[in-house]
Amino acid sequence: MTGRDxxxxxxxxxxxxxGEGSPTDTPLPQASVGGMSGLLEILVAHGGRVDLPxxxxxxxxxxxxxxxxxxxxxxLGLAVVDDADxxxxxxxxxxxxxxxxxxxxxxxxxxxxRAPLVRAICxxxxxxxxxxxxxxxxxDLLRRGFSEEExxxxxxxxxxxxxxxxLFDFDxxxxxxxxxxxxxxxxx
Amino acid sequence: xxxxxxxxxxxxxxxxxxxxxxxxVTKSFVSPDGTPLPVLDDISLDLREGEIVALLGRSGSxxxxxxxxxxxxxxxxxGDISYRGETLNGANPGVAMVFQSFALxxxxxxxxxxxxxxxxxxVGTGERRQRAERAIDAIGLDGFESAYPKELSGGMxxxxxxxxxxxxxxxxxxxxxPFSALDVLTAQxxxxxxxxxxxxxxxxxxxxxxxxxxxxxxxILADRIxxxxxxxxxxxxxxxxxxxxxxxxxxxxxxxxxxxxxx
Numbered sequence: 001m002t003g004r005d006x007x008x009x010x011x012x013x014x015x016x017x018x019g020e021g022s023p024t025d026t027p028l029p030q031a032s033v034g035g036m037s038g039l040l041e042i043l044v045a046h047g048g049r050v051d052l053p054x055x056x057x058x059x060x061x062x063x064x065x066x067x068x069x070x071x072x073x074x075x076l077g078l079a080v081v082d083d084a085d086x087x088x089x090x091x092x093x094x095x096x097x098x099x100x101x102x103x104x105x106x107x108x109x110x111x112x113x114r115a116p117l118v119r120a121i122c123x124x125x126x127x128x129x130x131x132x133x134x135x136x137x138x139x140d141l142l143r144r145g146f147s148e149e150e151x152x153x154x155x156x157x158x159x160x161x162x163x164x165x166x167l168f169d170f171d172x173x174x175x176x177x178x179x180x181x182x183x184x185x186x187x188x
Numbered sequence: 189x190x191x192x193x194x195x196x197x198x199x200x201x202x203x204x205x206x207x208x209x210x211x212x213v214t215k216s217f218v219s220p221d222g223t224p225l226p227v228l229d230d231i232s233l234d235l236r237e238g239e240i241v242a243l244l245g246r247s248g249s250x251x252x253x254x255x256x257x258x259x260x261x262x263x264x265x266x267g268d269i270s271y272r273g274e275t276l277n278g279a280n281p282g283v284a285m286v287f288q289s290f291a292l293x294x295x296x297x298x299x300x301x302x303x304x305x306x307x308x309x310x311v312g313t314g315e316r317r318q319r320a321e322r323a324i325d326a327i328g329l330d331g332f333e334s335a336y337p338k339e340l341s342g343g344m345x346x347x348x349x350x351x352x353x354x355x356x357x358x359x360x361x362x363x364x365x366p367f368s369a370l371d372v373l374t375a376q377x378x379x380x381x382x383x384x385x386x387x388x389x390x391x392x393x394x395x396x397x398x399x400x401x402x403x404x405x406x407x408i409l410a411d412r413i414x415x416x417x418x419x420x421x422x423x424x425x426x427x428x429x430x431x432x433x434x435x436x437x438x439x440x441x442x443x444x445x446x447x448x449x450x451x
Contacts, residue, residue: 032343034374034378038380100381104328104330159339162331166331170335172335
């Protein structure tokens with residue numbers, strides 16, 4: 001527990017700029033990056049705009065199962081929902097056309113800017129001396145707005161996204177989150 | 189029904205060197221009461237440089253058995269299988285395999301799981317780490333190196349399966365229903381990534397063989413399809429060659445050898 005005195009103040013967590021959601025009022029959708037990317041690829045293959053109920057039917061998905069992926073694409077600004085249609089954005093088109101390294105970079109940029117919990121973790125880690133914090137720090141804060149199970153689920157999604165974007169890493173043995181200094185710090 | 193592929197249908201592979209040749213292979217297992225259970229009956233097919241071949245059939249049609257014979261994990265009852273002209277006698281030295289169930293070791297990290305294939309080849313620690321990192325990067329797993337399989341989504345787990353197979357830079361990649369355990373969208377994404385890798389000029393693997401029960405998947409991926417069909421006698425299967433989509437196949441081949449489709 002050496003990290004205690006280097007912990008950032010908790011307000012990093014709750015104070016958001018106008019228009020920014022906070023991790024507790026805007027939870028991360030339960031979506032894997034691969035699933036969301038697959039959705040965007042199919043969207044582009046359909047010309048960039050598709051009726052969601054029809055797409056769900058085509059994929060033999062329930063619309064409800066598709067929604068977390070749709071939410072993820074929306075949170076990251078890669079697609080927008082208009083009526084019952086899902087519409088790709090310019091950024092989304094670039095994301096789909098990019099090779100794997102570029103698409104990871106786009107994902108990292110968007111996730112750090114737009115996904116509240118990912119952004120909060122990057123900022124909190126960036127505010128420590130060594131870029132390290134235990135998962136307990138984040139779980140404590142998440143429990144203010146979520147049940148124990150939901151809090152763990154939220155952290156799990158954030159770790160998945162953070163790893164994919166190479167923003168931060170998580171060591172399951174020690175429970176430590178670590179900032180990736182190449183990508184995870186604000187650079188401003 | 190004949191079992192040889194029609195040379196006119198093998199558009200992409202025609203004229204290319206044969207990597208794997210399966211010749212009149214029969215495989216029977218013995219049931220507990222001693223009667224033989226035929227699974228494969230007189231199967232012949234080949235895999236040539238520059239092509240993706242699909243083995244299509246219902247579950248239980250012997251597809252996986254055939255793939256295991258090709259990998260040299262089990263030997264055929266009759267007939268033979270050769271790799272680059274040499275008849276197999278044990279494990280096939282030119283292939284690596286991707287499994288439906290991912291087959292990862294849960295107590296090892298992503299990095300360690302990927303290095304495992306090289307460890308078996310006796311590659312030293314330093315080179316092992318470098319090559320694993322390259323394979324991890326290529327399949328989009330960087331950032332997950334220190335994660336354990338249970339922390340990963342299904343799609344990411346199968347990326348580890350691919351990285352572990354590709355890290356040995358196999359001449360031919362064998363895949364046993366690699367996308368079947370994934371949801372439709374994750375499967376779509378991973379298939380697209382695999383094709384993207386395949387079309388890269390410096391991709392070291394020369395051919396891919398995929399076992400699938402999914403017709404659409406076979407048509408999307410393959411230059412040629414072998415269908416394992418039931419024969420009246422019982423559970424044995426014969427293969428028939430189809431060129432699913434000559435247009436696609438030709439396009440893919442010319443892209444592969446002339447220009448790259450993406451920057």
